[in-house]
Amino acid sequence: MKKILTATAALLLTTAPALSWGKTGHRVTGALAERHLTEDARAAVREILGVEDLAEASNWPDFMRSSQDDVWRASGPYHYVTIPEGTVYDPAGAPEAGDAYTALQMFSELVTDETAPLEERQRALRFIVHLVGDLHQPMHVGDGTDRGANDVTVIFFEHVTNLHLVWDEDMVDYEMLSYSEMTEWLDRRLTPEQIAAWSVTDPRVWISESAEIRPTLYPDDAELQWNYVYEHRGTMRMRLSQGGIRLAAYLNEIFEE
Helix, strand or coil: CCCCCCHHHHHHCCCCCCCCCCHHHHHHHHHHHHCCCCHHHHHHHHHHHCCCCHHHHCCHHHHHHHCCCHHHHCCHHHHCEECCCCCCCCHHHCCCCCCHHHHHHHHHHHHCCCCCCHHHHHHHHHHHHHHHHHHHCHHHEECCCCCCCCCCEEEECCEEEEHHHHHHHHHHHCCCCCHHHHHHHHHCCCCHHHHHHHCCCCHHHHHHHHHHHHHHHCCCCCEECHHHHHHHHHHHHHHHHHHHHHHHHHHHHHCCC
16 A cells, blocks of 8 residues: 655655666666577567667667657657556557557557668667566556656665656666676576466556556555565566566567568
8 A cells, every 4th residue: 555655755855757667677678588589580680770689779768768859759658558546458548649558569560561761660679679678667557646656755775766766776776786697697597487478478468467566566664675675576576577578479479470
């Protein structure tokens, strides 16, 4: 249950909206997916991105949000979906500006259109890598009341932040691992049974999972320390692993000859 945070903590910091898994988390998802691509998908990625791998591509949509180009200025809503408590995601109810689900469908069609300019297909693939990661970060499936927990002020080991940023960056970076180290640690623990069970390519399933996890991440106390990390590190690692496996499965499917 969400706790009404103390006035003192709430006044300490007013943060800007966070974007998505931080750089490390997105790179982990991309690098893990790269290890599980089929030969067809690997060849298609190489044809579109050249020497750029999925880890490098993964953060481009966040970086480009600072661009004044209209294409990028309109991309803000693509990074999340909204599901109020007690409801399920319905694409028909997506806002006119779009959301992560509708954007993923749009870019999936574009990336496989061999008549489209290469630059547009590159942008589409970078967005696919990024959005699959976003939909596995539970706070990117918000309930519409607190901007995906951006409005929930917390203190993470004496660092004043918000709950969204805790899940974008702090929980991942607290591991003090490079993205390649974390990718290796996560990948070598995956079992064939997990890979088979997690290779679900329907984004609505990923969204439902994040919506189910989301309420369990709100703390009873604004000060988050060892006990919060202990309780939720498994969830963080699972969602990164699932994001990587799902991204691979998704790309394998759309690039299958």
